[in-house]
Amino acid sequence: MNGTKPVGLIIGRFQPLHKGHIEMIRKVSSECSMVIIGIGSAQYSHVPDNPFTSGERYSMIYRSMKAEGINNTVIVPIEDMNIYSLWVSKVRSLCPPFDVVYSNNNATKRLFSEAGYQVHGSPIYNRQEFSGTEVRRRIAEGGDWRSLIPKEAAKVIEEIDGVERIRSIYGGSPDESE
Amino acid sequence: MNGTKPVGLIIGRFQPLHKGHIEMIRKVSSECSMVIIGIGSAQYSHVPDNPFTSGERYSMIYRSMKAEGINNTVIVPIEDMNIYSLWVSKVRSLCPPFDVVYSNNNATKRLFSEAGYQVHGSPIYNRQEFSGTEVRRRIAEGGDWRSLIPKEAAKVIEEIDGVERIRSIYGGSPDESE
Amino acid sequence: MNGTKPVGLIIGRFQPLHKGHIEMIRKVSSECSMVIIGIGSAQYSHVPDNPFTSGERYSMIYRSMKAEGINNTVIVPIEDMNIYSLWVSKVRSLCPPFDVVYSNNNATKRLFSEAGYQVHGSPIYNRQEFSGTEVRRRIAEGGDWRSLIPKEAAKVIEEIDGVERIRSIYGGSPDESE
């Protein structure tokens, strides 16, 4: 699991996996002996910001890695905890050992660097379009979302009737009933 | 618990029980052999959106059913979990078996229909006035709230000094102290 | 732990401890045989509203009490629970026995008075400036925050590189990654 190249960790929510993620993973994959892809907020699903289950997101990533020919990734679902003093320890206990964390999130970067990890920003690929928020918005409103995400992710969304799910849940969560 | 008519499930927060709820329960009650009334967000109380405890809401419903002569309901408190992939299983484990879910909440409808349940919309009775939000607002601001809710619910609110409670907690929750 | 004077309880988040807190503690300290200082939201840290860990806040309070010569306080971290029907019981189980609760938060006052406690408002000392929100804002934006908090609290913030932490986490929490 080690060698001369480091092991890298990328954490995202992948709601859904989009082409910006693919570019980031591809680049980190070339710099590292292994890339751990952490699926954040793994316990959540069926709400507007987190429509897909962890298992559905796992499928999107796994199948896209195959299709893209990226061979040195492993996938680890990571349930959120909003107790951030424990979060790095939680990530560490769930993942194989890693050396470098790639993130553009300042809080993530701060937490891992307080814990002594090397932290890299990740390159940005057209963040306007390649964002989960934009993909979910287009699905909900009927825009062109397929061009923003890899083919295998789109297939998963179709297999689980994800378009209909996103449109339904934009109507409010169950705990908002009157 | 079965017969030729189905068993129905209605989930609400009943903060507090209002006359719109009564009409909905009465209608479902006539279509079903038994109606399960699930008290959602059961663990919450003493905050602006959820002022009453589950037990207080249980009293409102139980006493109003007696007063209205609706005889085929059972009441089940259901604690919220924001992990919606588990929520239907949780409801199912807490309730007697049911066949049809009545709801106007799109997310609730989606979750139960993904799980294979028959889901019906519920008729709407003057949603402007007959809403928990409106009742709580009138209590907080001193408007006429009694006309919106059944008599027994109003009695419970008086017995627990609920008007004063609602006015107090509109001043912010304990974790917002400076 | 008892005597002719009562035991008082003050609950705050102390994010960070500021001079308004010091004045309140000093006044309550003179009226009580002992003052329990409850550190609320103890489990949270590294987010914009709760940047400091419970231990860091414990240090701020403990060292400031020494420096101010206030000798009859004890400090108790109290993790938040948003289930308020249990909250008073939780506070009671964590603290030595107390008689009077001092608070300006209406919900806190309501909960303790429903549970039969004597509740006092606390005097207000320039709430515009002496507020955690204001101190955190000045740290994030580079204003004069040192004049608002006691010297020992400022030293703790420096020892843990707290200025840099606050500036980092204003960029969003880890579960908001795209």
Next chain:
Amino acid sequence: MNGTKPVGLIIGRFQPLHKGHIEMIRKVSSECSMVIIGIGSAQYSHVPDNPFTSGERYSMIYRSMKAEGINNTVIVPIEDMNIYSLWVSKVRSLCPPFDVVYSNNNATKRLFSEAGYQVHGSPIYNRQEFSGTEVRRRIAEGGDWRSLIPKEAAKVIEEIDGVERIRSIYGGSPDESE
């Protein structure tokens, strides 16, 4: 919900409801204006000591009360928490108001009496046979369990294939896999 007679609370696990429970409920029912039947350990099921879900136990009780003609009971599922300093507050928040607690469990009696409740022991009816442990043992080993429980409880067990469930789970829980 009140009158000259008090409101009583009985808490049990009802794994399953047996004839000893029925006798106890009948007696308390005659002494009280209303009896709250709390289903303890409501979240557990599918393990040797707690084979039935809360909903299944709710059905057993509800249908048996109808069959026995006991008309003044309400049923409240209560999830266990092993934090006993909060437990009485939790029960209180879930139930309509009650005056007297009936129990033969010393710890339960102690907790409610520390909280100021009136606590009564409950009469004992052949505890050797009328015990959940004995019923479950007979189901697992193929003895005569039907004679120990009310008819409606037996019907529920048959409807859910409960005999087979109990025999399966005596083989160890899922977290004991090698």
Next chain:
Amino acid sequence: MNGTKPVGLIIGRFQPLHKGHIEMIRKVSSECSMVIIGIGSAQYSHVPDNPFTSGERYSMIYRSMKAEGINNTVIVPIEDMNIYSLWVSKVRSLCPPFDVVYSNNNATKRLFSEAGYQVHGSPIYNRQEFSGTEVRRRIAEGGDWRSLIPKEAAKVIEEIDGVERIRSIYGGSPDESE
């Protein structure tokens, strides 16, 4: 992820991965298009029955699959919940879709078959020796444990100083301090 062969799920604790697991995975791997290996009790570590973290077990499995040339597995950590009415839903939400569950644990088999899954027993390979309990016992007592587990699992144990860890924690857990 689909094809003519089904997708299989194997859940184990892998404390540690041993040669019996390898044989089972190899056999299921040949019958399935993909095998999901669920790491159960993922949150536990540093106790006698669960000494290794989920990440350490992930490494053992991932590296052994490479070494054995088994190419159609994915690995999913699954935190235990002792609320078994929700457990199948939790597993389903974390994993890519699966068709068949392989297990020798009767409770696991029951839960998945109540949920409508096809369940297979798994072949047994010298269960006396190839058991986690036996491996941990030998590590603690200084016997020959290396012959019971695959080479890559032994390497992981050495890299994390696992022998010393197991010997230490056999002395009691932190919450048993006097």
Next chain:
Amino acid sequence: MNGTKPVGLIIGRFQPLHKGHIEMIRKVSSECSMVIIGIGSAQYSHVPDNPFTSGERYSMIYRSMKAEGINNTVIVPIEDMNIYSLWVSKVRSLCPPFDVVYSNNNATKRLFSEAGYQVHGSPIYNRQEFSGTEVRRRIAEGGDWRSLIPKEAAKVIEEIDGVERIRSIYGGSPDESE
């Protein structure tokens, strides 16, 4: 909070505080600039192994420190979590910074030394008698327990009617009701 002497951490359950604890604290207190006394299993009470609340134990320790003239201790309640990969991070987030951990528990020592802390065994003072288990046994059975614990701890136990509590709860916990 620092100086030339280190800051020490002692974690115990203090059920109840006994004379062995006092001797240990006195010795560590003389070696350290400050001693943090962590009250472990802080959330538990009213069960045979953990009869006293965290607040009651806080009182025992605080009052005994005063009586013994030990002036450099601070007290921090620490709720148990059985997820040991997070436990050291949790302790660290709750306590002021510390340098050395004093413990005779092998698992505690292992966890803190894996996290890079200096760990010392603590001297043993007649462990046969000076143990919480022995004190609780004597209270339950009516032996001489007062001679094993400091005077102020005995006073707290009397003030809360602790003898009667311990005798009551030896009769079984609430979730064991039949």
